Amino acid sequence: MPHVPLSWYLILSAILFALGAAGFVYRKSVITVFMSIELMLNAVNLSFVAFSYQLHRIDGHIYSFFVMVVAAAEAAVGLAIILTIFKNRGTLQIDEVDSMKL
Amino acid sequence: MNFYLVSLIKIVIVFAVFMTTLAYLQWIERKVLGHIQSRTGPLRVGPHGLLQPLADVFKLLTKEDLLPPYVNRFFYLLAPFIAVSLALISIAIIPFGPEVNIAGTHTNLEISNLNVGILFILAISSVSVYGIALAGWSSNNKYALLGGLRSSAQMISYELPLTLAIAAPLLLANHLNFRAISEGQAGYYLGFIPRWNIFQMPFPQIIGFIVFMIAGFAETNRVPFDLPEAENELVAGFHTEYSSMKFACFFMSEYANMVTIACVATVLFLGGWHPLFPAPYSNWVPTIVFLLAAFTFLFQSLQPARRVDRYTMPLFAVGALVLAIIFAIPILQPVLVPIFWFCAKAGFILFAYIWVRGTLPRFRYDQLMHFAWTFLFPLALLNLLVTALLVAIF
Amino acid sequence: MDTVLFIIFATIAVVSAVSLVLQKHPIASALSLIGVMGSLAVLYLLLGAEFIAMAQMFVYAGAVMVLFIFVIMLLNAGSEKSSGKSWFAQIAGLPLLIVFAVVMGFVIKRGFTDLRVVEFGSWVGGTAEHIGQLLFTRYLLPFEVVSILILIAILGAVVLARKEID
Numbered sequence: 001m002p003h004v005p006l007s008w009y010l011i012l013s014a015i016l017f018a019l020g021a022a023g024f025v026y027r028k029s030v031i032t033v034f035m036s037i038e039l040m041l042n043a044v045n046l047s048f049v050a051f052s053y054q055l056h057r058i059d060g061h062i063y064s065f066f067v068m069v070v071a072a073a074e075a076a077v078g079l080a081i082i083l084t085i086f087k088n089r090g091t092l093q094i095d096e097v098d099s100m101k102l
Numbered sequence: 103m104n105f106y107l108v109s110l111i112k113i114v115i116v117f118a119v120f121m122t123t124l125a126y127l128q129w130i131e132r133k134v135l136g137h138i139q140s141r142t143g144p145l146r147v148g149p150h151g152l153l154q155p156l157a158d159v160f161k162l163l164t165k166e167d168l169l170p171p172y173v174n175r176f177f178y179l180l181a182p183f184i185a186v187s188l189a190l191i192s193i194a195i196i197p198f199g200p201e202v203n204i205a206g207t208h209t210n211l212e213i214s215n216l217n218v219g220i221l222f223i224l225a226i227s228s229v230s231v232y233g234i235a236l237a238g239w240s241s242n243n244k245y246a247l248l249g250g251l252r253s254s255a256q257m258i259s260y261e262l263p264l265t266l267a268i269a270a271p272l273l274l275a276n277h278l279n280f281r282a283i284s285e286g287q288a289g290y291y292l293g294f295i296p297r298w299n300i301f302q303m304p305f306p307q308i309i310g311f312i313v314f315m316i317a318g319f320a321e322t323n324r325v326p327f328d329l330p331e332a333e334n335e336l337v338a339g340f341h342t343e344y345s346s347m348k349f350a351c352f353f354m355s356e357y358a359n360m361v362t363i364a365c366v367a368t369v370l371f372l373g374g375w376h377p378l379f380p381a382p383y384s385n386w387v388p389t390i391v392f393l394l395a396a397f398t399f400l401f402q403s404l405q406p407a408r409r410v411d412r413y414t415m416p417l418f419a420v421g422a423l424v425l426a427i428i429f430a431i432p433i434l435q436p437v438l439v440p441i442f443w444f445c446a447k448a449g450f451i452l453f454a455y456i457w458v459r460g461t462l463p464r465f466r467y468d469q470l471m472h473f474a475w476t477f478l479f480p481l482a483l484l485n486l487l488v489t490a491l492l493v494a495i496f
Numbered sequence: 497m498d499t500v501l502f503i504i505f506a507t508i509a510v511v512s513a514v515s516l517v518l519q520k521h522p523i524a525s526a527l528s529l530i531g532v533m534g535s536l537a538v539l540y541l542l543l544g545a546e547f548i549a550m551a552q553m554f555v556y557a558g559a560v561m562v563l564f565i566f567v568i569m570l571l572n573a574g575s576e577k578s579s580g581k582s583w584f585a586q587i588a589g590l591p592l593l594i595v596f597a598v599v600m601g602f603v604i605k606r607g608f609t610d611l612r613v614v615e616f617g618s619w620v621g622g623t624a625e626h627i628g629q630l631l632f633t634r635y636l637l638p639f640e641v642v643s644i645l646i647l648i649a650i651l652g653a654v655v656l657a658r659k660e661i662d
Contacts, residue, residue: 004502006611007604009539012506014600016513016532022593023517031522031568035529038560039513042536045552049622053543054612058621061548062635065627068555069642073649075560079567080656086571177523217623221550228558232530232565239523239569247569254566258559278624 009050016043030082030092034075041071104207112213113194120193124357125155131456138460149414165346170241173343177240182344182351185233189355189362192226195219196365197281199375199440210281211375211441219280220268223366227264227321231257233355234323238340249339252329252467257321259474264317266482270310270489271299271370284374293380298373304492309485311371313478315454318363320474322356325459329467364451365444372447375440385435388442392426395419498616501542505535522568526561533557543614545622 020043023036045064052060082092089097129144129151136143144151169175199211216222231254238250275283289297299307320327329339336342341352368374377384396419403415429438465473512531519525533556540549631639 003498003613003615004542005613007608008502008506009543009614010604010608010611011601012509012539014604015510015597018593018597018600019510019513019517021596022589025589026517027525029522031564032516032525035516035522035525035564038556039516039529039532042532042556045548046536046539049540049543049545049548052545052621053614053619054608056619056621058626058630061545061622061627062630064545064548065551065631066638066642068551069646072555072560073646075563076649076653077656079563080653082567083571083657092571177527180527217620218546218550221547221554221624225550225553225558228554228562229530231558231562232527235562235565235569236523236527239565251566251569254562254569258562258566 006050006054010047013043013047013050016040016046028093028095030085030094030097033094034078034082038071038075041067108207108209109213112209116193116213120190120358120361123361124354125159127357127361127452128158128353129155130452131459134453134456135460138457149410159350162346162350167346167348168343170343172242174240174242177236178343179348181233181237181240182348182355184236185230185355186351186358188226188230188233189358192223192362193358193365195222195280196362196369197284197374198444199437200285202437204437211437212281215279215281218278220272220278220283220370223362224261224265224268227359227362228261230355230359233352234340237344237352241340241343243343245337246340246342249336249342252336253323253340256323256327256329256470256474259471260317260320260327260478263313263474263478263482264321266479266486267310267314267317268366268370270305270482270486271302271307273486273489273493274299274302274305274307280369280374284369284376287373288376290380296373296376296378298371298376300371300373304496305489307371307485307489309481310489311367313482313485314367314371315451316478317474317482318367319455319458320470322359322363324356324360324455326462326465327470328464329470360452360455361448364448364455367451368444368447372451375444377439377443384443385439386430388429388439389426392422392429396422396426498542498614501538501616502614505538509535509539523565526564526568529564530557530561533561540622542616543622544617544620546620547622547624547627 017040020036020038020040023039024033027033027036045067048060048064048067050060052058085097086092091097132154133143133151135141144154147153147157169178194213195216197210197212197215201208201210234257235250235254238246238248238253241247271283272278275286277283277286283299287296287298287302291297291301291303295301300311319325323329341349344352377387399415399419399422403412403419406412406415428434429442509532512528512535516525516528516532519528533552537549537552537557540546540552
């Protein structure tokens with residue numbers, strides 16, 4: 001039974017990162033843009049874990065654990081900001097939020 | 103190949119028993135509730151309503167499968183599927199008994215021995231919010247949406263005390279694996295106090311157990327925390343728009359979650375399959391229990407309350423007698439007795455679920471949140487801190 | 497078995513990620529992201545990272561995404577409006593995306609020549625025990641800093657979202 005080379009995992013991570021970046025640029029809804037960022041973080045996590053396998057050390061796991069924790073903190077603050085934007089402007093379209101003052 | 107065959111057999115057995123339990127749990131619930139409220143419960147289908155679950159399944163299968171025109175079709179159909187599949191998956195890692203030797207094959211009495219068992223259970227229980235939230239949202243109905251929102255908020259809030267309550271016995275067990283946790287609770291203090299985590303030195307987890315059970319009630323949306331489906335304010339909550347088998351999926355997932363919580367509580371706090379008192383005596387408890395049941399059935403058949411009891415009660419007595427004899431066979435005892443003890447403990451917790459449902463009124467929504475954040479959460483945190491301190495000292 | 501599992505879940509991950517980018521409705525995007533996260537958790541298991549796989553499900557799919565879905569439901573965010581740009585302008589970036597992915601693939605193929613072959617079960621380093629040991633010895637300071645970060649984030653979220661939405 002053939003096994004999977006580690007480079008496949010890294011390529012998958014690159015594809016996911018590219019898709020996340022594409023979503024970040026392409027989408028208009030604040031929430032979806034935010035989710036694209038999460039997708040990029042996930043892709044980075046995958047390559048952390050893959051490199052961890054390559055080195056047979058678990059430092060990469062710790063880094064991806066920290067990435068998760070920071071992502072959770074970021075999600076809490078980010079969604080609070082989105083709530084505030086919606087409250088003040090009544091829209092979630094990112095290109096309609098274009099002035100510093102109301 | 104042997105591994106795959108044994109696993110397949112175990113999966114089939116566990117699945118069959120689990121599904122039967124889910125069907126009959128509902129019958130037991132209706133019976134117990136009936137007797138709590140001085141009614142008789144289901145009685146018409148079969149002797150003592152024993153075929154009622156079957157009748158319910160037929161009823162749900164043959165009902166018209168409504169698909170309201172205003173729903174978001176894809177998510178509306180996806181939600182019950184998510185709910186039921188996530189609810190059924192957790193039973194795979196519950197250990198029912200020790201490692202046994204059947205016909206030369208060594209095997210664990212569980213489907214899968216996962217290293218990170220507790221984390222798996224937590225992961226599954228935290229993901230299972232989606233079924234309810236999606237059902238509420240995709241129904242396009244304000245009652246359903248309110249029910250879905252309430253339930254997501256409730257499940258997120260009660261997950262914190264649940265997790266903190268789980269963390270304390272983990273400190274005592276020093277392991278995340280369910281099998282290792284169960285095995286760590288073998289033995290007795292002074293020869294008669296079991297070393298279950300609920301009695302475990304240096305800090306008995308009684309508070310942890312109570313917090314876990316309360317949070318577990320809330321996680322499964324049971325009375326007194328069944329706000330998501332409070333019928334006096336929300337019609338039926340998140341499953342208002344569901345009918346037929348799709349409703350049955352939600353129903354089944356609720357009962358499956360109950361069984362999972364009961365099994366996890368048994369493993370974490372009540373010592374898994376370890377009996378209440380030391381081995382030579384505890385092996386005969388199942389036999390004695392089933393003999394007593396057989397005598398009760400015989401006694402009832404002598405003075406039947408209904409005419410049909412004259413024929414059904416002796417039949418039940420024979421069944422109980424056969425079970426008693428099976429449990430008395432020495433070769434089978436190492437396999438069956440641990441399973442009996444596990445089922446007895448889990449069954450007691452399930453009975454407590456029904457008992458509470460028959461006793462307590464429903465919380466108000468603000469009371470529910472207040473209770474979680476200002477009482478349960480600090481209590482669980484305190485319990486964890488004290489446990490950690492005592493474990494570090496001793 | 498490894499190859500089959502990898503191909504299945506890598507496909508699910510990529511398809512879900514594409515659907516995250518293309519779906520018009522935020523809830524559909526959020527569910528696609530959960531699909532990506534779930535399949536990544538399986539890939540972590542294949543790489544011997546048990547703890548990270550479960551933390552992925554628990555923290556990401558269980559907590560962060562529930563928050564997302566909660567906010568989407570609360571704001572009743574509908575489908576995204578079309579930006580009004582022409583059809584050509586919308587797909588003009590596609591070659592760039594492909595070039596990026598191909599270059600990355602090329603760099604990985606050429607840059608890392610002595611990569612291991614992943615064999616499921618041959619290395620299980622990421623147990624909770626090992627991670628905990630490392631987390632509370634060598635990475636103790638980052639751990640504490642992160643916990644303070646979380647505390648600040650909670651306070652910030654509460655302050656930002658304190659007032660009721662009309």
